[in-house]
């Protein structure tokens with residue numbers, strides 16, 4: 631089961647699991663988008679409308695999953711709100727810490743943290759009852775280190791965007807929640823780990839891509855397919871003695 635399945639990385643997580651032999655439940659806010667991802671994987675995959683912040687929506691999914699499949703082996707908590715430089719125009723005043731709206735802060739926490747809590751509680755309980763399962767929470771390098779706001783300076787030196795306070799705070803919480811779940815459910819056969827990606831190239835301006843690449847030991851931003859191997863590793867028995875950890879896959883970004 632993959633949340634945020636219709637997004638940039640969610641689609642690749644679904645692909646990776648399907649290629650490794652899983653039957654994928656691709657879940658996202660829009661039923662149409664989720665179904666389109668599932669159909670693209672092949673005939674036996676399922677697209678489902680899901681709001682990870684809504685316990686009724688998650689409970690409906692749990693019932694459906696039990697009826698149709700009788701259980702779940704892998705849960706990828708990938709859905710998130712992420713303020714990205716490419717979605718903001720010049721002069722993004724509200725991204726400044728001093729101006730950041732509390733309503734938006736709460737919304738990001740709701741999706742990125744409460745969503746992982748609800749999915750892990752309600753879907754993870756199926757795994758606890760079955761005595762096996764792998765929960766993979768998608769965190770971020772920004773859950774480990776603070777954003778380097780200098781990255782978002784324009785060529786003229788103007789700060790056109792600040793990576794928000796909400797996103798790194800939420801991802802730090804996800805890393806800690808993962809350790810909680812791993813220790814709480816370890817004796818029930820559940821493993822819980824984070825996968826922390828670095829920045830993915832996705833239509834950002836050339837100046838930003840160069841700055842990000844120069845700041846990365848491997849010299850480039852990630853491609854959206856760069857996390858497929860790590861995801862399958864965490865999902866499968868290849869990582870069977872690993873739990874409570876944060877696998878950082880960032881081209882070396884956090885090594886400097």
Ligand SMILES: NC(=O)c1ccc[n+]([C@@H]2O[C@H](COP(=O)([O-])OP(=O)(O)OC[C@H]3O[C@@H](n4cnc5c(N)ncnc54)[C@H](O)[C@@H]3O)[C@@H](O)[C@H]2O)c1
Nearest residue numbers: 634636637638639659681682708709710770827828829830
């Ligand atoms: N793209 C990057 O550079 C990058 C870097 C590090 C970490 N990440 C993390 O990877 C994950 C995926 O990122 P992405 O770039 O694919 O994001 P994205 O914005 O492309 O996709 C996120 C998906 O989550 C869905 N979603 C949002 N709220 C939801 C809700 N309440 N219920 C269900 N689905 C919901 C959206 O509809 C969307 O399809 C996120 O956890 C993100 O924080 C991304």
